[in-house]
Amino acid sequence: xxxxxxxxxxxxxxxxxxxxxxxxxxxxxxxxxxxxxxxxxxxxxxxxxxxxxxxxxxxxxxxxxxxxxxxxxxxxxxxxx
Amino acid sequence: xxxxxxxxxxxxxxxxxxxxxxxxxxxxxxxxxxxxxxxxxxxxxxxxxxxxxxxxxxxxxxxxxxxxxxxxxxxxxxxxx
Numbered sequence: 001x002x003x004x005x006x007x008x009x010x011x012x013x014x015x016x017x018x019x020x021x022x023x024x025x026x027x028x029x030x031x032x033x034x035x036x037x038x039x040x041x042x043x044x045x046x047x048x049x050x051x052x053x054x055x056x057x058x059x060x061x062x063x064x065x066x067x068x069x070x071x072x073x074x075x076x077x078x079x080x081x
Numbered sequence: 082x083x084x085x086x087x088x089x090x091x092x093x094x095x096x097x098x099x100x101x102x103x104x105x106x107x108x109x110x111x112x113x114x115x116x117x118x119x120x121x122x123x124x125x126x127x128x129x130x131x132x133x134x135x136x137x138x139x140x141x142x143x144x145x146x147x148x149x150x151x152x153x154x155x156x157x158x159x160x161x162x
Contacts, residue, residue: 057139
């Protein structure tokens with residue numbers, strides 16, 4: 001189980017990002033496991049990101065957006081960031 | 082001097098983000114020092130981000146976008162991410 005970001009876990013921006021990732025994932029009918037695979041990241045880390053517990057780096061966000069088939073800008077707009 | 086991200090330094094996405102931050106900063110006539118101050122991050126770290134040497138976390142990107150007075154979505158779109 002990945003350790004939550006001690007400094008930023010559950011920050012509103014990270015919660016919003018996680019909710020947006022989950023919503024887009026569901027819209028596309030992709031399981032969390034499949035999205036983690038497409039994004040080349042660990043499933044439990046993906047789960048932790050979706051729950052707003054992580055402060056992922058830009059590269060991870062780029063990979064997740066690619067896994068969802070959207071741009072980072074679209075993902076950020078969905079999260080209202 | 083901040084240590085460059087060993088894994089991701091100079092990745093095209095990070096270079097594009099750095100270029101976009103610098104371009105928006107110049108458009109707004111803000112010095113790097115002023116943007117670092119507004120974004121609550123260290124000036125040398127800001128410089129390193131603008132040169133694509135860092136893989137900043139989402140929270141840092143949120144702070145920089147706020148410092149520039151744009152949304153993360155606008156910043157990501159500017160960087161074509």
